[in-house]
Amino acid sequence: MTAAMAMPVAAAGTVPPLLTVEHLTMRFGGLTAVDDVSFTAQNQHITAIIGPNGAGKTTVFNCLTGFYKPTVGRLTLSPPGAPTMLLEQMEGFRIGQKARVARTFQNIRLFPKMSVLENLVVAQHNKLMRASGFTLAGLFGLPVYRDAEKKAVELARYWLERIGLTRRADENAGNLPYGDQRRLEIVRAMCTEPRLLCLDEPAAGLNPRESAELNELLRFIRDEVKIGVLLIEHDMSVVMKISDHIVVLDYGRKIADGNPEFIRHDAAVIRAYLGEDEDDEIPPVIASDLVKDGRV
Amino acid sequence: MVAMVQGARAASVRSFPVMLKEAVIFAAVSLALALPLVGFHILDKGSTSQLQTRFPEMFFAVFVLFLGKLAMSLLEAGHAKRIAAAAAFLAGLWMVVALLHLVPAGSQVLGWFTWLVLVAVAVRGLILVRSDAADARAAAHDDSGTAAGAVIAKLGTVLGPIFLGIALVAPFYAHMVDDKRMVDLGVLIFTYIMLGWGLNVVVGLAGLLDLGYVAFYAVGAYTYAVFSVKLGLNFWETLPIAGALAASFGILLGFPVLRLRGDYLAIVTLGFGEIIRIILLNWAELAGGAQGIGGIPRPSFFGMAFTANPPDGTTAFHQFFNLEFSPMHRQVYLYYIILLLALITNWFTLRIRKLPIGRAWEALREDETACRALGINPTNTKLTAFAIGAMFGGFAGSFFATRQGFISPESFNFLESAIILAIVVLGGMGSQIGVVFATVVLIGGPEWFRDLEAYRMLAFGGLMVLIMIWKPEGLLAHRDPTVRLHPPGAKPAGAKP
Numbered sequence: 195m196t197a198a199m200a201m202p203v204a205a206a207g208t209v210p211p212l213l214t215v216e217h218l219t220m221r222f223g224g225l226t227a228v229d230d231v232s233f234t235a236q237n238q239h240i241t242a243i244i245g246p247n248g249a250g251k252t253t254v255f256n257c258l259t260g261f262y263k264p265t266v267g268r269l270t271l272s273p274p275g276a277p278t279m280l281l282e283q284m285e286g287f288r289i290g291q292k293a294r295v296a297r298t299f300q301n302i303r304l305f306p307k308m309s310v311l312e313n314l315v316v317a318q319h320n321k322l323m324r325a326s327g328f329t330l331a332g333l334f335g336l337p338v339y340r341d342a343e344k345k346a347v348e349l350a351r352y353w354l355e356r357i358g359l360t361r362r363a364d365e366n367a368g369n370l371p372y373g374d375q376r377r378l379e380i381v382r383a384m385c386t387e388p389r390l391l392c393l394d395e396p397a398a399g400l401n402p403r404e405s406a407e408l409n410e411l412l413r414f415i416r417d418e419v420k421i422g423v424l425l426i427e428h429d430m431s432v433v434m435k436i437s438d439h440i441v442v443l444d445y446g447r448k449i450a451d452g453n454p455e456f457i458r459h460d461a462a463v464i465r466a467y468l469g470e471d472e473d474d475e476i477p478p479v480i481a482s483d484l485v486k487d488g489r490v
Numbered sequence: 491m492v493a494m495v496q497g498a499r500a501a502s503v504r505s506f507p508v509m510l511k512e513a514v515i516f517a518a519v520s521l522a523l524a525l526p527l528v529g530f531h532i533l534d535k536g537s538t539s540q541l542q543t544r545f546p547e548m549f550f551a552v553f554v555l556f557l558g559k560l561a562m563s564l565l566e567a568g569h570a571k572r573i574a575a576a577a578a579f580l581a582g583l584w585m586v587v588a589l590l591h592l593v594p595a596g597s598q599v600l601g602w603f604t605w606l607v608l609v610a611v612a613v614r615g616l617i618l619v620r621s622d623a624a625d626a627r628a629a630a631h632d633d634s635g636t637a638a639g640a641v642i643a644k645l646g647t648v649l650g651p652i653f654l655g656i657a658l659v660a661p662f663y664a665h666m667v668d669d670k671r672m673v674d675l676g677v678l679i680f681t682y683i684m685l686g687w688g689l690n691v692v693v694g695l696a697g698l699l700d701l702g703y704v705a706f707y708a709v710g711a712y713t714y715a716v717f718s719v720k721l722g723l724n725f726w727e728t729l730p731i732a733g734a735l736a737a738s739f740g741i742l743l744g745f746p747v748l749r750l751r752g753d754y755l756a757i758v759t760l761g762f763g764e765i766i767r768i769i770l771l772n773w774a775e776l777a778g779g780a781q782g783i784g785g786i787p788r789p790s791f792f793g794m795a796f797t798a799n800p801p802d803g804t805t806a807f808h809q810f811f812n813l814e815f816s817p818m819h820r821q822v823y824l825y826y827i828i829l830l831l832a833l834i835t836n837w838f839t840l841r842i843r844k845l846p847i848g849r850a851w852e853a854l855r856e857d858e859t860a861c862r863a864l865g866i867n868p869t870n871t872k873l874t875a876f877a878i879g880a881m882f883g884g885f886a887g888s889f890f891a892t893r894q895g896f897i898s899p900e901s902f903n904f905l906e907s908a909i910i911l912a913i914v915v916l917g918g919m920g921s922q923i924g925v926v927f928a929t930v931v932l933i934g935g936p937e938w939f940r941d942l943e944a945y946r947m948l949a950f951g952g953l954m955v956l957i958m959i960w961k962p963e964g965l966l967a968h969r970d971p972t973v974r975l976h977p978p979g980a981k982p983a984g985a986k987p
Contacts, residue, residue, distance in 0.1 A: 290865025305856035309971035322846040363975035
């Protein structure tokens with residue numbers, strides 16, 4: 195996870211990375227929000243995307259999960275045991291349905307007036323739709339559907355127990371405290387049985403204890419569920435502790451890419467976060483290239 | 491005035507002179523408004539008109555408002571119970587006096603005006619007392635919301651069969667007392683209940699604000715009219731066709747509005763309703779244009795007509811059952827048809843709510859973006875909601891056509907859509923029993939109080955305003971989860987395996 199990780203496009207080993215982002219560019223009119231960003235995310239790794247406000251992190255997510263169509267670039271998902279898919283060619287909801295890339299949102303987007311359990315059952319919509327014979331079998335209560343629903347509830351129960359919300363399963367999701375809502379949104383995404391989980395600032399607004407619980411949950415997802423996690427995060431205590439790999443964006447460009455230890459000492463990253471004097475201004479891209487050349 | 495009252499509440503405790511001052515200002519503003527509206531009256535005397543003054547009445551009305559405002563302030567200051575009780579007592583007294591026809595002819599309007607102010611004070615006081623009590627309860631134990639929900643849910647399971655029982659035997663009673671108006675009212679109410687339940691799928695569950703629902707009602711009605719008059723099909727044969735055709739129109743409406751939300755969706759659906767009406771108005775060959783379609787066959791009971799003198803070779807209903815002919819028979823039969831159709835709608839909706847598609851509708855209402863992220867196909871989900879809602883509208887339309895025997899575009903104007911939507915919203919979006927309740931209030935009320943003539947519309951408007959202030963979520967806005975981890979009644983902590 196050292197030299198190869200820093201140069202993603204060249205990193206073509208025997209097993210292709212779970213997600214390969216190549217030359218991703220997103221323009222809104224004259225504004226280039228994401229400019230030629232390439233990186234990879236491995237299966238069973240937590241890959242963090244960090245950067246100052248407005249660096250284009252969420253735009254990358256929106257491109258990955260089909261909310262935006264990238265202006266330029268290729269997004270390849272190569273899940274183990276499934277055919278390779280090109281995400282940029284898929285219609286929005288199909289990325290959740292077929293490619294099974296699940297995501298959470300910066301501002302929590304639960305279904306507030308539905309119960310906690312219903313939130314998790316809705317996440318299993320496509321599976322249940324097939325089991326209900328596209329409603330007909332379900333309408334007459336055939337056992338096929340009843341079994342499927344029972345299994346769906348069991349999966350939901352499993353995840354609720356993991357985040358300690360079993361007791362409040364029948365309450366409206368909107369009534370939960372903020373930290374619980376954050377974790378519920380993550381397990382709702384997990385109920386879609388994803389291959390890649392994209393989390394947009396999951397630790398935002400959490401207190402230190404909740405942050406620690408979140409770290410534990412993310413580690414569990416990586417190590418026990420064995421899927422890839424992509425994470426946008428501002429909270430460095432979360433990022434540095436649990437990430438296997440970090441991608442740093444600034445002004446829409448990638449300025450650094452490597453493991454936490456590498457990123458911690460990267461000059462360009464420090465400059466992007468702490469600012470610099472005006473006299474010795476170096477364009478961030480060049481700076482990162484210089485630093486990388488020196489180190490790699 | 492509501493804003494004022496709420497503002498006053500925020501200021502909470504004030505001394506009496508301050509209240510007095512506020513009431514005086516309130517009265518002054520009212521006076522300024524009332525002077526041109528009430529103070530002067532133009533009397534039309536054939537060719538000339540004469541300006542009259544009505545100052546005593548005006549001052550009386552302003553004085554009532556002054557007292558009302560003062561009472562409102564006192565309510566806030568902690569005398570809610572006593573003042574509300576006094577206002578309710580006076581209002582009740584007036585009702586008794588009015589119903590016994592003891593009111594002199596000249597003071598009817600002012601009397602009812604005073605009554606309205608008293609009712610407003612009483613209702614406000616009641617709300618305050620209730621909310622204080624609710625605060626106390628909430629402080630005592632925090633799950634009062636679930637408790638209230640459980641009460642309503644329990645009421646639903648008890649009241650549902652009771653209502654159904656009443657609905658089933660009501661026509662026999664009406665037949666006994668030979669009250670045709672009652673059966674008619676029943677038919678009307680159940681037609682609107684069915685329409686309300688149908689629209690509830692689109693508005694209540696899927697959250698798609700549809701202002702043109704009457705279009706599907708029209709499609710259903712004209713389908714039956716055309717198929718029966720031109721092709722001779724009977725009611726039961728046409729019903730599926732009408733449903734299917736209305737559902738297709740639902741999808742037709744659905745496609746262009748897929749990307750629209752909220753206000754924009756409402757505007758387009760409103761336009762759609764008008765387009766259908768105007769097409770019917772201008773399509774003379776098929777739909778008869780403004781004349782509409784007459785002579786639509788009435789329903790028959792397994793081929794037996796409800797006529798006094800059936801055509802040769804056929805048996806009429808009353809002959810077969812050895813009854814004396816009565817026009818009531820057909821009314822009662824119509825009543826049972828619409829009751830059956832409405833119950834099917836209800837069964838279907840309750841059932842589909844617990845299926846993936848129903849949950850997806852509700853999820854779509856809550857957050858479309860999140861749905862997309864979970865891989866739910868928003869296009870299909872919305873279109874099924876439109877199609878199924880429209881299908882029930884089509885069924886109801888067919889029934890309307892066979893009941894009336896004559897239809898014209900007049901019957902399918904925007905007001906109908908608005909009433910159906912009002913039923914759904916006032917009943918509580920997504921609540922099945924709420925629709926029943928709201929229909930009885932909104933349709934039954936004005937029909938029952940037809941004797942009040944023009945005033946009933948005023949009361950209707952006032953009622954809607956009151957409901958919106960008092961219960962903005964609708965009358966019975968309780969929602970039960972479609973699936974539970976802990977069955978109700980079981981202790982939550984103990985349910986864990």
